[in-house]
Amino acid sequence: MALKRMVLEIGMGTDIRGAEPTKAAVRALRDALWHNSLTIASALGQDTDAMRVEVTIGVPHPEQVDRQAVLDVLPxxxxxxxxxxxxxxxxxxxxxxxxLVASAAAVVWLDVA
Structure with a gap:
């Protein structure tokens, strides 16, 4: 079995008045994820928790982003x-x-033959 790239989701998030990079980043990932209902894992007979998700956030002041807060968005x-x-x-x-405006890309991988 090998990891295969299955899905690319993209989103955009903002913090209108606070200039908080984490808030914009979290909103960007939510935007990417919340417009989809992925059934690929179950279609392949796998549990949804088998998914591996690589999230990339582009935002001003990246060093200020709480990565765990962004990761906590993944359902x-x-x-x-x-x-x-x-x-x-x-x-x-x-x-x-x-x-602040942040962009998010979430790549979903599954271990398939």
């Missing part, structure tokens, strides 16, 4: 989180705050 399987510099930061008019 099934086991996962890893990689955070990279990306996304978008848009300052407000006064320069006193900003909106």
């Amino acid at each position: 099934h399987g086991t996962g890893t989180v990689t955070v990279v510099d990306g996304g978008l930061e848009v300052p407000n008019e006064g320069g006193t705050n900003s909106t």
Whole structure:
């Protein structure tokens, strides 16, 4: 048996006023996951917890992201989180705050023949 890439899900999340990278990252992953109902594991006779999910988040200030908070979003399987510099930061008019935009990619792998 070998791990095979089965699904790629993508999403976008924001923190409109708080400029909090973790909040934007969590929302991006939720956006990627919550628009789908994956039946691939059960279609292959596997438990949904057999899925391995590789999450990549692109967000400004990646070093500030709580990776465990992002990982906790996954409803099934086991996962890893990689955070990279990306996304978008848009300052407000006064320069006193900003909106953060994060992108998420979740790749689902299953061990199949």
